[in-house]
Amino acid sequence: MLALKTFQRLDRVIQLHEEGVLVGSWDTVLGGLERAYEWMVETMDTHRIDTGGNPPIWAWSGTLRLIDAYLLFDETHELSTGYAVITFNASSDLVLLGGYTTFATFSTQP
Numbered sequence: 001m002l003a004l005k006t007f008q009r010l011d012r013v014i015q016l017h018e019e020g021v022l023v024g025s026w027d028t029v030l031g032g033l034e035r036a037y038e039w040m041v042e043t044m045d046t047h048r049i050d051t052g053g054n055p056p057i058w059a060w061s062g063t064l065r066l067i068d069a070y071l072l073f074d075e076t077h078e079l080s081t082g083y084a085v086i087t088f089n090a091s092s093d094l095v096l097l098g099g100y101t102t103f104a105t106f107s108t109q110p
Contacts, residue, residue: 001089001090001091001092002061002089002090002091002092002095003061003087003088003089004059004060004061004087004088004089004090004095005059005060005061005064005085005086005087005088006057006058006059006060006085006086006088007058007064007068007069007083007084007085008022008057008083008084008085008086009028009081009082009083010081010082010083010084012028013084013086016086022057022086023052023054023057024051024054024055024056024057025054025055026054026055028055029055037055037056040055040056041053041054041055041056043096044056044096047096049093049094049095049096056096059088059090059095061097064085069083
């Protein structure tokens with residue numbers, strides 16, 4: 001098991017409390033990043049991690065800092081609209097460790 005943390009909008013936190021599960025949603029993927037998230041789903045499938053076709057949820061294993069949250073959001077996802085950090089344990093066979101740099105590089109390719 002890996003201890004992980006994720007930043008999520010408050011409506012997603014409410015969803016987690018009501019449904020008992022939090023699954024990635026294409027509705028929350030920022031415009032222009034769809035192909036990069038499709039690549040992530042394909043990569044996870046290659047590693048036999050079943051996402052059910054849903055985009056993954058970003059999570060961190062280390063210490064989170066406010067700057068980490070700030071770098072993730074733009075005007076559309078303004079932090080003042082309400083976000084929370086969710087801490088959870090994930091089975092290591094459901095986690096694909098990586099870095100944002102690869103995703104960012106891929107997301108800027110045509």
